[in-house]
Amino acid sequence: AYCYHGQTLLASDKCGEAIRSLQESEKFFAKAEALCKEYGETKGPGTTAKPSGHLFFRKLGSLIKNTLEKCQRENGFIYFQKVPAEAPQLELKANYGLVEPVPFEFPALNAHWTPETVAAFDLTKRPKEDTAKPKPDEEVKPLKEPDIKPQKDSGCQIS
Numbered sequence: 055a056y057c058y059h060g061q062t063l064l065a066s067d068k069c070g071e072a073i074r075s076l077q078e079s080e081k082f083f084a085k086a087e088a089l090c091k092e093y094g095e096t097k098g099p100g101t102t103a104k105p106s107g108h109l110f111f112r113k114l115g116s117l118i119k120n121t122l123e124k125c126q127r128e129n130g131f132i133y134f135q136k137v138p139a140e141a142p143q144l145e146l147k148a149n150y151g152l153v154e155p156v157p158f159e160f161p162a163l164n165a166h167w168t169p170e171t172v173a174a175f176d177l178t179k180r181p182k183e184d185t186a187k188p189k190p191d192e193e194v195k196p197l198k199e200p201d202i203k204p205q206k207d208s209g210c211q212i213s
Contacts, residue, residue, distance in 0.1 A: 055144055056082065057118045063142065064125055070135030071142045076122040078141035083118055087111075 056079035063072035090106035105111060129135055 055079075056141065057114065057121065059142065059144055060125065061121055064121070064128070067133070068135070069125055069129040069133040070137045073122065073125045073129060073137045074139075074141050076118060076125060077137075079118050080122060083115060087115070 056075045060072040060075035060079060063069075063075055087106055090104075090111065094104045094106060129137075
């Protein structure tokens with residue numbers, strides 16, 4: 055989240071904050087990488103899973119590194135902004151791209167659904183069906199397929 059937030063800050067010309075956000079992202083990525091490697095080396099079921107080798111994880115590491123280098127380079131040439139000591143706060147509540155959920159409410163029960171009506175749906179009292187025996191499958195006779203030879207002279211020309 056810090057990586058993508060840093061990209062957004064860089065796009066809005068806040069290069070100092072973007073550098074700090076990407077540094078925070080780099081710190082969390084290193085911590086996650088250590089945990090993933092430790093998880094991959096543990097014994098027991100699920101040892102074939104290697105989260106640190108996952109494509110998203112590998113791409114994220116290079117994305118963080120490249121974006122941080124770009125921010126530092128641009129800050130040295132263009133922006134000359136001071137890097138803050140604290141990382142910028144992430145806005146955890148999305149305000150775009152999402153729809154507000156509609157609270158679900160159960161519909162009111164119809165007057166026809168009384169306890170007597172529900173009790174009438176007892177599946178143990180259903181009639182027995184003796185006629186539902188499966189029929190034996192009929193034997194499928196093989197069909198002789200016609201012998202089709204490929205034609206060389208189809209009339210098509212490639213020019």
